[in-house]
Structure formats: structure tokens, C-alpha cells
Amino acid sequence: MNRQTPLPSRNWVKRAEPIEGIERIEACFHGNAYAMHRHDTYAIGRTLAGVQSFNYRRSQRDSLPGNTLVLHPDEAHDGQAGTDEGFQYRMIYVEPALFQDALGGRELPFLEGGVTSDPRLAAATSTLLQNVGYTIEPLEQSNALAELAHALAAVAGTPVRRPKGDFLAARRAREYLHANCARIVTLDELEAVTSRDRWSLSNDFRLFFGTSPYRYLTMRRLDAVRRMLLAGTSLAHAAAAAGFADQSHMTRHFAKAFGLTPGRWLQIAGA
Template sequence: MQGVPGQFEHPADTAQFRHPPHRAGIELYRAHIVRHAFELHCHDGFGLGAIESGVERFRYRGAEHLAPPGSLVTMNAAELHTGSAETAGGWRYRMIYIDPALVAHISGEPGWWFDEAVCMDGIGTRKVTALLDALWQADEPLAFDSLLATLLDRFRAHARVPRPAPAQAAMRFAPVIDYLHAHLADRPNLDQLAAVAGLSPFHFLRQFRAQHHATPQQMLMALRLARAKRLLDAGEPPARVAAATGLSDQAHLTRAFARRYGVTPARYQRQVGAGQP
């Protein structure tokens, strides 16, 4: 990966993103990761993909998961998760990140939800891998959209529709998440967040960790980087993105972005053609 400033520890680690120019709300991703360990992060859309080889270990919704070859990965939107290799040769995989509203539009069924993060489906995984590869190669909008509908048909068998009602605890902390979204460029403290939740500071901290399996600071950083990714998609210069998301400078953005998404902001923008007509 010549020209990429040391975001990976191993020369075999590669990650690529692609956006279809005609269809908003979709990000295609393919990678081979050997040593890089992704820090807690989130994506705006569902994370749907297939493990081609090797085994991935990731933390998601408070539990450790292993995704071996022949498995599908089904993550709900905006859920914090990590990622690292469980096998010496790393793991190779393909993903699509897709806006839930677009899934509802294509399928005609709002409220998709996935109970299981890993689904064993050897034949289905091979078909999903082939579809994701075909989507990456598709250069005609009609062909792309037809493949996309077929791909979602494959994942429909693993989805729970409609989504179950959120737990009361999740609803209680929703205003805190909204507050964090509104103050990404600020430095909110524990007392401020606890006041939003109507709890004493450390009681709030304990309850928040129990609900989200992350500290408020980890959640804040994940939201900052997710917002940074959207701004980079829109073609904003990295220095301006850093300032808008509460990061100290462009170097801080570069380090934090690479730790969570596997590429530098500049390389990400080149891959997805950010800012191009």
C-alpha cells in the first residue's frame, strides 16, 4: 500500500471502499486484515457481509463473536463494534453498509432487525460473496440495482421484521445520544450527560455502560468518527472535518479514522471519489 502513512502494522493488510454513484446510502467494502485491530466504531447503515477466509473476532452488543469462513455477518445500524483477526493469516471479507431506509424502500418492509451477528450458511455465504463481488464490478445502474435486490433477498431469511420495540433502558439514554450528536465539536463532561439522563454522574456512567457496552467517551468518539466519515464523503477537507467533529487537528483525525476504518481520510476520499460530480 504505497503512499499510505502507516495505518496498518502489516503489509498484507488492505481495505477498500466504493460508493455506487447513482445510489445514495450504500458503501461497498472489501478487505484482508492480518494484524490491524479496529477500535470501537459504528456505521450509519446495516453491516451485511460474508467471511471468505480466516476468522474474525469482534465485540458487538456486549459479547465476543467469532466469524469463521462460510459465515454471514449481520450487524444492525449504528451499533458499536470492534474487529481483529483470530487466525494467523488474518481474515478476508466483503461487506455492504446500507441505510435502513433504503432497505425498507427496496424490500417493501420497514423495520428490519438482526438478532444474530454471525449466521452459519455455507452455501448462502458463497452466493453472498459472489453477489458482493458482482456489485463491486457493476458499472450499469440497472445491473447494480438488480443485484442489490437479490442480495437483500439473501439476507431477508436472517432478518427479524418488524424490529422489536426498544427496551426501556435504551429509550432512557436516547436523549443522551442525541445530546452527543449535537455536541460532537464540544467537550461534554460526565455531569452534563448525567443531567440529560436525570441521574447522578457515576450512576449514569454505570447504567450507560451496562446498556451500550461502552463508556460515554467511547460512544462520543465513535459518533465523532461516523460524522467525520459523512463529512469526508461530502468532500470536506480533512482539516475542516477535524474541527467540526471535536478532534484536536488533522493528525488526530488521521490516526482516529485509520484505527476505526482501516484507511486514512485522504485515501478514503480517493477511493469513494468524495466531492466529485
């Protein structure tokens, strides 16, 4: 993108057609975009124009056009324009389980800095970071995710050997939580489903999927809320249907996960 081309004056977010386990967006913001928040997916993107600034792991990071961003699951971050020009970017949000399909139970790759110019990641993200209007075919997506998973592991220096932990137990817990996310799930249930004690299972889950079982459950509820809001469901009805105690309970979790209130998110995403 030509950086001399002025960016639109309004903030906007464009979303691609949903794909299981992955979300693709393109957005433009001026000033402050997102408050501090954290989600349970990888956030991997490319700055297209302007300076994309964010606080991440105790430091401010600045991404310039062409840089690749890699934010690890459950790491707090915010987002704002580094200059008065504003910034434009594309981002994909990938469930760690999709990378585990390729890594087969290896430790999740972690890039410390959050911003990189490594050509391996630039190449590996080229398919998934195309214009949101581009339709990615299923086989194309699977191949691109595998390439990205291995590129992340190579750049991060992730050991080839599998770490200690029960990957199958963690995967069973994830599948159970996914199927029962609209109701309260107890630790006793997870122990019974996985034949793993709660403390070991919590460690396994974080090791292989980057977050805790409760955070995973909460994020699936919030995913449901976002789908319902885009379909025109009221905040109160969406909160109840997704399994939250009430609207205020949902709103608190929503802001912590996405850095925006539900109403503000809908105003931008639904425009």
C-alpha cells in the same frame, strides 16, 4: 480463495467506485484492525481468507471463509485477526433507507449472531459482494438490494405486518436531515417538517432506519469528511466544511464511527 495462499503482509483497503447509499470494500488486516465503533448502516460481508474475529453484542464472533457477516446499524463492534495468518474480506455498507425501499416500512431485519452460513444470504449477497473492480449497473444494484432485503427479512423472521409508527414522518425527517447535514438542525425544525412530536419521531426513526436522527446527521457529516480527505482536503478544512465545531470534535466522532482515527483511515484507504 485458497486458504493455503499466504496473505499479503501489509494491511490494505480497496474501495469500489461510490454508489449512492452503498459502499463496497475489500480489505486485508493482520492483528487488530478496528477499535470498537458503530455506524448507522448495515455492514454485510464475506470472509475470504483467515479467521475474522470481532466482538459484537457481548460476545466474540469468529467468521471463517465463506461465512456471511450481518451487523445491524448502530451495534458496536470491533475487528481483528483470529490467527497470525491475518484475514481478508469483502464488505458492503448499506443505508437502511435502501432496504426500506423494498420492505415498505416494515421493521428492519435483525440477525442476532452477526455471522451466518445460511445459503439464502450467501446467494442474495453474491452480486453486491463481487470484486470491488466489478462495476454494478444501476438496475442490477436495485434488483440485488431488493433480493438482499427480502432474504434478510426471511432469515430474521421479520413480521410481514407493518409495526406501529409513522414511516412517512420518519422518511421526511431523513430527507430533511440529508439535505441540511452541514448545519445545526433543531428538534423544532424536525417537528415542523414531519408534524410529529420529537419523542414519537425519534422512536419512528430508530424503528425504520436503525439509528437516531442525530446519529444519522453526524454520519452524513462523516461521509462528507471522508470524501474530502480522499480528495486531499486537510483535516481542519474538512471538519469545518462538513459542519463540525472543530477538528477535534470531528476526530472524536470519526473514531467512534469507524474504529480508526481520520489519519489512520486515510493512510489505509488512500494507499
